[in-house]
Amino acid sequence: MLVAQVTPGGECGLRKLLATMNSKPGMADPANPVLPFGQFERLHFARLAVLDDPTLGDIEAHGVPRPRLPVYLTFVGSCDGPAGECIADLVQRSGTGLRQIFMHCDGFDAQGDLLTWMQAHQRQLAANYINWVGRTVRQIKEESALRRALAAKVPRAPLASAAQAQQLRRELINFVDAEVSAGRLGLTPPEPTPLRWQIAKFLHLVAIPLAGLILLPFLIILLPLLIFILRTKENSDAEICPPPDRAVLLELQHLEDYDVTNQYTAIGSVKPGVFRRWLVTVLLVLIDYTCRHIFTRGFLARVQTIHFAFWAFLDEKRRLVFMSNYDGGHEAYMDDFINKVAWGLNLAFSHGVGWPHTRWLLARGARIENKFKHYQRRHQLPTQVWYRAYTGLTLVDLKRNHRIREGLELASVTDAQAQAWLRLL
Amino acid sequence: MSTILSEGRSVELDDVQGLVRFAYKHLTEACFLLLRVQDAAAARAWLAQVPITNAIKAALPETALHVAFTSEGLRALEVTCDLREGFSVEFVAGMASDTARARRLGDVGANDPGKWKWGAGERVPHVAVLLYAKPGRLAAWEREIEAQYAAGFVCIERLSTSDKLREEPFGFADGISQPEVDWERKRPVRDQDQLEYNNLSCLGEFLLGYPNEYGLYTPRPLLVPQRDPDALLPRAEDAPEQSDLGRNGCYLVMRQLRQDVQGFWRELDRQAQGNAHLRERLAAAMVGRTKNGDPLVAPGEVNNFTYQADPQGLRCPLGAHIRRANPRNADLPRGARGILSRLWRMLGFNATALERDLVASTRFHRLLRRGRKYDAAPALSATEESTSADTGLHFICLVANIKRQFEFVQSAWMMGSKFAGLTGESDPLLGHRLPDPGDSPTDGFSIPQADSPDRRLTELPQFVTVLGGAYFFLPGIHALRYLATAHSKGS
Secondary structure, eight states, X not given: OEEEXXXXXTHHHHHHHHHTTEEETTEEOTTOSSOOGGGOTTEEEEEEEEEOOTTGGGGGGGTOOOOOOOOEEEEEEEESSXXXXXXXXXXXXXXXXXHXXXXXXXXXXXXXXXXXXXXXXXXXXXEEEESBTTOOHHHHHHHHHHHHHHHHXXXXXXXXXXXXXXXXXXXXXXXXXXXXXXXXXXXXXXXXXXXXXXXXXXXXXXXXXXXXXXHHHHHXXXXXXXXXXXXXXXXXXXXXXXXXXXXXXXXXXXXXXXXXXXXXXXXXXXXXSHHHHHHHHHHHHHHHHHHHHTSOBSOBTTBOXXXXXXXXXXXXXXXXXXXXXXXXXXXXXXXXXXXXXXXHHXXXXXXXXXXXXXXXXXXXXXXXXXXXXXXXXXXXXXXXXXXXXXXXXXHHHHHHHHXXXXXXXXXXXXXXXXXXXXXXX | OHXXXXXXXXXXXXTSXXXXXXOOTTOOEEEEEEEEESOHXXXXXXXXXXXXOBSOOSSOOSEEEEEEEOHHHHHHTTBOHHHHHTXXXXXXXXXXXXXXXXXXXXXXXXXXXXXXXXXXXXXXXXXXXXXXXXXXXXXXXXXXHHHHHTTTEEEEEEEEOOXXXXXXXXXXXXXXXXXXXXXXXXXXXXXXXXXXOOSEEOGGGTSTTSBXXXXXXXXXOEEOGGGOTTOOSOBOSSOXXXXXXXXXXXXXXXXXXXEOHHHHHHHHHHHTTTOHHHHHHHHHHHHTBOTTOOBTTSTTOSSOOOSTTOTTOSSSOTTOHHHHHOOOOOSSOOOOSSHHHHHHHHTTOOHHHHHTTSSOOGGGSOOEEOOEEEXXXXXXXXXXXXXXXXXXXXXXXXXXXTIIIIIHIIIIIIIOTTGGGOOSBOOXXXXXXXXXXXXXXXBOEEEEETTEEEEEEOOOOOOEEEEEEEEEEEOOHHHHHHHHSGGGBOO
């Protein structure tokens, strides 16, 4: 995630430039000359968004004067492999376009080294969710092509027996083998995870609980006090949930529903004071931990529609920005959140100024439907440029396509497995 | 005073328009008049005394009359801006207001509001007058009403209806699945997960001013009592110091849907290659019920069933019309008893539960349907020539939250090409068939078969075309009178 301040006079020109990169409102043209996203084979999603927070004044409800905080440009991509390599690749192949964009940012030196500048503006994410860790763009595209080929090939008359299912599966395997040999389908074997990553992941897996263990005695001692502070704040913090401005809402909606997947970018101020700042920091560390080690295979608790999601702090943890790529329409996304994981939303977001009142950190809050819906739309920002590598495919599609491939690659299967596999086609 | 205004007071049935409670099956004649205001003062004068049918059951009426307003209508009647702004964003904007909404609702291609007979631009109605009457009574009564409103309104569209109420034009029994409305307010007001599907809906899902399924009051225009000096309006339950313009009212969504009856059966003949038995079976699979209304998933049951025992859609396809429109599921997929199992499912760790969790919490997305079909009887086969080109449904549904109920069902469930993990198909009856981004088709329909690949119908043509539509507010009767007084007037 790259974050850079927009120069005072640069915002207008920047917005104009970003608009030229789109083929539909907010939807990047994969071949646009500024940054032809489609050429980067390892890039899943990317977005460029101007972070201009209209809710900065809300913090006055806590008796804190409205801060003067900068307008940022953020550039976020989700790619396979190390981030450093992806950025270097971008610089190498689209340096001119990137310079065109970043010349609207503070401290950008047109003569200087682009890669160094971009690295200097990288931000650490506070938490990072990946729907299926290790699934590459190449794999997604190959498996999608595989499903299409098999779906078109498979006869659809009911099968009389399990033996027939086994026979049909063998025929389809032979068909795929032939297609692969002819170069019409590809089934590249997955690359092994680098040892360095595995070690880092293991260390992270152990280090966080260890740190927790060390802090546990202090936590136990402080717990009554912390709970008292929490409950007091939950009862007294201001709720700021007016309906979003209608024109702004319409502007957001004009960027949505051109594909089966949509984008979401939101920003807000963290409630003032040490307590909330520490609490949100700790909770995001825990969320990041569960995303990295537990929710790595297609679901974030009950939500199965998020491709990638990120949380990042801005301005010394005074503000938090959240971004996601999700399947379905905005209303369905929010209803899913409210009905399936309202408790999770409260954990992650109730530290934002104005959030609907929570109880015990988990209850109410996002369950207060209208307040929550107003809140999230009011804090949402338009994503000026959004790219995705695989239009028309949802996470359910990706999962099914992968299961088709897995079933294809098994040496032998039971009759029931063969039948279940054919049902996927 | 305080006891009257306390929470949970009983419903003022004499203030609710009867349409919310009754479908008027015995009033077989009906027509819907779409009016525009000509003279605001005369229009208000008529509205102040128009005889509205209320929801008291005492005697079944001989005729019934209902009045609903669009937000443009409220503007034309010179209702103050702040009152209008108190309604939901969708109502204020209108059904045909912008391309983003059109994309969500599937109003694209042949359904584009630019091609509508009514409901867009200069053809947005201000007021809908819905007339129902016993056989033979409509014509005279309509003339009478017409004479009354003529000074204030001009009729831009008269939507006639057919008196054959049982079947929709394709020939299927219609209007079977309806939520049961909790008129007695038996459901406790609290926000709690429902672990079983239940057809009983909180009153607040269909009437403003009462708690909804979240145990909350849907936002609606509330005003200080000084603005209602004659105390016409009831007080708000959740804010007793304010008058509630929404109480006992709801939103009425109307859409004119033309059904290509011949095209439908011709296509099924093509898919069945002339096999009459197969043709009926395919049609039933698309609908999810047989023609006489028997649900495929539970023959013999009328409305008392779920899809729990048919997760793969072997009995009723996942994408069947009635399964999309009402998936009949609870807030959490079923699992073993006990708090641990529940926690496990809440965290997504139960793989089977997760697979059945793509669509959940139906209770927040229910519609009270009050549509009527129009014009000719169904053409029974492709060879039987039907002379009428315009046959279809005047779809009407009543909701308290247009976005969460009507728009959600229409966009996520009916038009959604990825509903319940399907791909390449939208609603088999309503789909517009235009390809998705990435050029993936939406004109298929898959019929799961045991232990075999799905049977797939492909290249279905469009059977249903939207010809018009609008979002109305169907006020409580006191609210209607209030809107006709000078107190609601202003710029």
